[in-house]
Amino acid sequence: MCADTPQTPDYKDTLNLPKTGFPMRAGLPKREPAWLERWAQIGVYDKLREKAAAAKGSDAERKPFTLHDGPPYANGHLHIGHALNKTIKDMIVRSHQMMGFDARYVPGWDCHGLPIEWKIEEQYRKKGKNKDAVPVVEFRQECRAFADSWVEIQREEFKRLGITGNWDDPYLTMNYHAEAVIADEFMKFLMNGTLYQGSKPVMWSPVEKTALAEAEVEYHDKESFTIWVKFKVAEAGGFVAADGEDADYAGADSAIVAQDLEGAHVVIWTTTPWTIPSNKAVVYGADIAYGLYEVTGTPDECWAAAGDRFLLADNLAADVFKRARLSEDQYTRLRGVSAEELSSLSLKHPLAGAEGSNGEWDGIRDFRAASFVTDTEGTGFVHCAPSHGMEEFELYRDLNMLEQVITYNVMDDGSFRADLPFFGGTYILNRKGGEGDANKTVIDKLVEAGGLLARGKIKHSYPHSWRSKAPIIYRNTPQWFASVDRKLDDGMGEMGDSIRERALRSIDELVKWYPQTGRNRLFSMIESRPDWVLSRQRAWGVPLTCFTRKGALPTDADFLLRNEDVNKRIVAEFEEHGADVWYEDGFKARVLGNSVDPDDYDQVFDVLDVWFDSGSTHAFVLRDREDGTEDGIADVYMEGTDQHRGWFHSSLLQACGTKGRAPYRNVVTHGFTLDEKGMKMSKSLGNTIVPEEVVKQYGADILRLWVAQTDYTADQRIGPEILKGTADSYRRLRNTIRFMLGSLGDFREEQRVAPEDMPELERWVLHRLAELDQKVRSGYQSFDFQGVFSSVFNFATVDLSAFYFDIRKDALYCDGDTLNARAARTVLDILFHRLTTWLAPILVFTMEEVWLEKYPGEGSSVHLQDIPETPADWLNPPLADKWSKIRQARRVVTAALEVQRTDKVIGASLEAAPVVHVRDKEALAALKSVNFADICITSDIMLTNDPAPAEAFRMPEVDGVSVVFEKADGDKCQRCWKILPDVGRHSHAGVCGRCDGALS
Template identity: 70%
Template sequence: MCADTPATSDAVDYKDTLNLPKTEFPMRAGLPQREPGWLARWEEIGVYDRLRDKAKDGSRKPFTLHDGPPYANGNLHIGHALNKILKDMVVRSQQMMGRDARYIPGWDCHGLPIEWKIEEAYRAKGQDKDKVDVVDFRQECRRFAEGWIDVQREEFKRLGVTGTWDKPYLTMDYHSERVITEEFMKFLMNGALYQGSKPVMWSPVEKTALAEAEVEYHDRQTDAVWVPFAIVSGATGETEGAKVVIWTTTPWTLPQNRAICFGPDISYGLYEITGTPAESWAKTGDRYLIADKLAPEALAAMRLEPTMHRRLRDVTAGELAALTCAHPLRGAEGAQGEWDYDVPLFPGDHVTDDAGTGFVHTAPSHGDDDFEIGRKHGLAMTYNILDDSSFRPDLPFFAGEQIIKPNGKPGDANKVVIDKLVSLGKLLARKRITISDAHSWRSKAPVIRLNRPQWFAAIDKPLGDGMDQYGETIRTRALTSIDQLVEWTPKTGRNRLYSMIEARPDWVLSRQRAWGVPLTCFIKKGAQPTDPDFLLRDPAVNARILDAFEAEGADAWYKPGAKARFLGNEYDPEEWEQVFDILDVWFDSGSTHAFVLRDREDGSEDGIADLYLEGTDQHRGWFHSSMLQACGTIGRAPYRGVLTHGFTLDEKGMKMSKSIGNTVAPQEVIDQYGADILRLWVAQSDYTVDLRIGPEILKGVADSYRRLRNTMRFLLGSLGDVTAADRVDPADMPELERWVLHRLSELDEVVRKGYAAYDFQGVFQALFNFATTDLSAFYFDIRKDALYCDGDTPRRRAARTVLEMLFERLTTWLAPVLVFTMEEVWLDRHPGDASSVHLQDFPETPASWRDAALAAKWADIRRVRRVVTAALEVQRRDKVIGASLEAAPLVQIADPALAATIKGVGMDDLCITSALSVMEGEPQDDAFRLDDPGIGVVFHKAEGEKCQRCWKILPDVGSHGHAGVCGRCAEALG
């Protein structure tokens, strides 16, 4: 085989007679410096708009990936990059498969994170936020968001992401605020909206309710306590005078206790104390009801040895249900009768015997299960805890004590409750333990479950809105949508969202903040939430509000005279109270389908997105809220497909943290390697699980990129001056070329199916393996000799025809991933002011290229070739030869059919030897074997002289009229 730059004899230099590759495509990519130029070029020639123009004749079916809006409050992190790159690969691949793939980027602009930043600035200046005019404050929030949108837009564009960057959607646009309000009004008018008092996630630091998606769980230490509740009625026999022992990790909730729950299927026993050490708070003769599985741990916590107690008998669920206890604080001096009520026992399916005592103290004001038990049995709600998490000022013993301090640190509420129990002799044990507890992901402070009057969307109420195809309630519509209307990638996403929606409570819509879309409703003064006229439901009032919001934005709600303006002449403003809570920002983002997919000209034809694509955390976030919101307003899910990706971790699999110093900033990767390397990292990773990234991983990605770049460089160099006249019909090509076309046909199917299934890893691995194994290490390696050394032969023309077909497919197939590099490759062969690979579709691949029989034959040929090349590598290692062209091996094959096949092809060219002979028969004992004992190779050196043009060692060198060359080279020289 001819080398890339063969040496020549002293007499004649044949280098200039070779067809060596010619290309200006550089080995070194220089992506960090060159990528911005391509971005500017795409903007200049209007690639995105030109793609939309291609669809104006209606020939292309629309595809809409609806962008889950990132939050406008900081520089991008690597998770942002992963998300936006995945979205871009979806959009580009769908476009190149013949769709009209639209992408409208957007931003989430309202809410507490931005408001918190403005408040921090106020605190730093010593200003009181509450003394600032609310409209002025909201304008500061708007300006803050606008600044970060501009920053993030440029950072996203630098990743090579295409879309309507000049016309994104913003939840704070006036039209958006109008539509969010209109969507809320649908809940108002169809009866889903109601005001209730039930436990919500409450941030004492931020003084607002939070959604589940706005909290994160961290370990923290707390006091677990074992508290006896004396039985006052319903006991029989030995249970008379006994005590029910509860266990809790939130002692501050005990003053709000109203009941005790037990597990109807749990085994309970009556335990008697027969002796106590001095340090125990238990007393000899006391009898305690405890779950049998948990009794040893509970009694040990009371510092009792196993010899100090005995089990008297079983206690049945029926006996437990008949019991009534006294609150531990009942009758305490100074209690002023606050706790002089009975504490009944109820069965509860939420009770387990995994930890504690098997008895759950129940405070309806501070837990979802507790609330449901309270509602079922008519228990009283308590209002002992204020917004700042302090006990109400008139509560005996505990007035003013806080659960969480304003700085987010624990207050003394737990301590004072425990101390009081100790002083009254109503504590059996305490223990410091670590629990996983909810924290606000903004302030990082703990949150509590607290009943507060809030606005809710009822998800189990029949709406009667005529959109009952998938159910009458929000929950049934959502569950039906999940199973019947949505394709999940990966499939596990279905189960996750289904279980969340199946078990979730009503949606808390209200927040006690200022920056957002207000709950535009009025309540009748003096009316109760259960009264039919409690809420004003008037289409004319709603219309006035919507018109104002379209023109002025949601600030109109806060301007002087707004109440009278919106109520009009029909209602007396003195009789109505204007609500100033703002909507949960998840309602904002959940409504985006209406003002993006429905209202925009470049939205979706039916208002439904083909795909929502976000991280797995959005099962409880955007996927979830969008589903609930749309099921309440359009009766179904707003999407046909949902794709979820994992989180980004460091190389060791640890969560990234600035304090640890293991973060990877997208801009740092771009500055060092270029955005295409970041995109390639995404394509090489399994995004359905958590993805690792770090310096060593990026080095590996860069190495893969270099190998692929070299493949493309060889293609460009070898195509050079090829023209239409050089092309050969596939039917006239040698088998090796037809085998390549067969592989292209297979790959076309893999690529299209892979991109359609969003399997970018599968697509890239198939293309990378093809490029590096089938092409660089096999086809290119073999055909270099013909490309460099042949004259204008049919073989060389066929090879160049195949290279052109390879070029067209590889550049377009890889363009959704390597957007910059494939543009560079494309322009090398298609220069022009308006040319771009991103204006192309994947080329059609003829079905006639598929040839299974030929593929099977060449699988056998490659199997034999592997044995030959392995045998030659041994000779090279042992320094018997320096290059494979010095060899003329004998291949011995036991299988007659295989031997006949191998004899029928030019194995010397395929194995890059100067000669090669094939013999049918069992390989001799000293033949080299690999994994098939029926194939052996006996090494022989090539005989003859070395051709000074192609480097083959042949007997005829020098006998064809040109000094030092073989017959083939002499013919090429003419």
């Protein structure tokens, strides 16, 4: 190059390139704790409450909105289900706050109950310490300390996820006031006649020695013994065949009929051999076809002999004989047996007359029809131990025969009573929940007595305690129940007279369900549920604060002490001392006082079902706290789908008994969290995802974004690959926001352009914002975070990054003080305020970072802002329709240029000046009304209605638009890189006219 050759100046420094301190790499794991500290220093949650209080009575008054927290259990570190649950709740609270509500959130914990008690017992066992030797108050205090330690741990883990709320003053079910209110709510059941003591089969944990509620039971596969047992016909007679009966015996003499049934055996099948000692009856189906079968020959090792006769359902006989190791040629069907004929029979227990039985099983067994018998499994006959089966119990209850059939053979630890012949002292389960010795002992005795036809094992779904994971049994035991059908005379009958009626009407008339399937599930449960078992035979909980008259029966009118003065004294004692005071010496005399003679009453020491505790929280949280609600009803309850039988269920029953209606207006339900393959998470499988580990690797915002991207109403999946995809979405969104921040770096208020003065492109963006504002608000109102985020994300990455920003980069970087540049920055500022507030409930840390980049003041926080109101006149459907056509045409142009770029004909779109053939004249006019070259990011463009040549580029999905590639004519502007004919003809070397003006 010669020394005197003129050089083109470097114009890079004259461009208005983005300037921002907002980093491309988020570094969330290290930076998020600082924002948490900042929010604590500012007191964001308290400032929002102060803001709402200051606005009361003014035009800016904020309507209260309360999500009532279903309390997690204070026992162990958080799992991924906790993170999902609390994040959804947080999004609900934050979004409603930013939509103009006073959204309060009081976190809470469930602190009583067996899981904590079990942990203390485990500690005792390791030390060789006997729980029963420890004073109950001392034991309860250890449980309290254990729960308190986990509350502190979980509180910090929840806060690390960015969950907002009144963390300094949460509610705990073990707080003294909470215990007093729980007792008071229980005594409302006492006073309104809902409470009664009854004896019926309940789900019982022998390992934990307590009754369980349905919500405390989960189902797992279990291998059980299965046996086919013979009950001998004791007598038969009085049956006369009617006309038209089975031809095998129609017209037969009744004596002959009786003769061939006497000595026969009715065969039953059961998977619970331990219930045979408690058998009191056998039942059959009135509509089932039965037959009398005779064994004609037997193989070795068979418990049947030639000549044995058995009564079996015809559909099941072949299977029964196969189980007994008999082939088809070793038995025959003698004849049919009708239900009328069966009704004339009575049976003997298989252990009747056994040596050493002391007559325990000698009584005749009842034999009758029952509606629950089927011929789809077993033998067509069902053995009844009404003390251990609800259907049998209800059958004999309705017959007024419970006194004849109820037994008390099984003790609270799952052992048989010591004086039960043959089986006394044996255990159904061992102390760890494994198989005890009772089943084998019963089977061996049946074999010895000749009462067994066959035996085997079966793997089936079986109820287990969700705490100890041990199998449970049904056991008849005196318990305290809340009736769901008794008429309540409490003056709150607007929704019905009974708890069940009120609950069902509340479900349909007072509550909205998200998703609607939640309504169906809870309705069916309430519709068919039995009375609520309130009592537990444990120590750590709120006691059943009631007294029974000595010598009275549960059916006596004065069995329960109902005295308002006594109740008030109990509540006052609990308020001051907590529920532990119930166990102190002298308490009974103190609270009964002069109301009644303490010696006339016994104090009940069972504790309440913990579901009653959490079901009562509406009273001591919503009703009693200053940050509760005026009517004690929550706007939202939100939990997992398992809570249809748990917290949603118990809260509904409890409130219908004490408030007369449901304690919630909206119920939101989420599904379970599975691994990437759709498998349930398990430590043994090594597929668990721990929230703490995700936060350490990615940051809490990535975990929150995963929640927002899932359809939480169904089961969701999470794993390393899914989290990588979530992090990628986050990066794309972050890059969009980074460009926006960089382009706003030098924006000044005096540069703002009114919407009516903006170019069409900017007004189209405002239209999209108005559309999206409606979607965002509607989505947040209906708790659809997936819908909100996908709409905002698509807008940010497609409408903004790939379209609007792509087009306006040129004006933002290269223009001087032009309308295009000023309008673009005005729109960017509008976008900033909406994107940050729209996304703040989801990406709580990132949107704070974005906000502080623009508003870095000491007390500044995006979480103190509301979503800005969007003017209705920004909506412009005709303009949107026009720009839809423009964008469709642009797609064809950019696709055509991409072909040239791939073929290395051009390196960038600014090297092109294509000819665009548009068939539709209205579409052509739309393209000509805007700077279509700028929109396509080409240096020039020609628009024509002429027919397109055959070689023109076309896209099948965009009809009527074709593109012929042409290179741009002229030189490359050294500042904006457009190729134009006028480059080099202006005062500044090597630039186009537009850039020359900007430089001037």
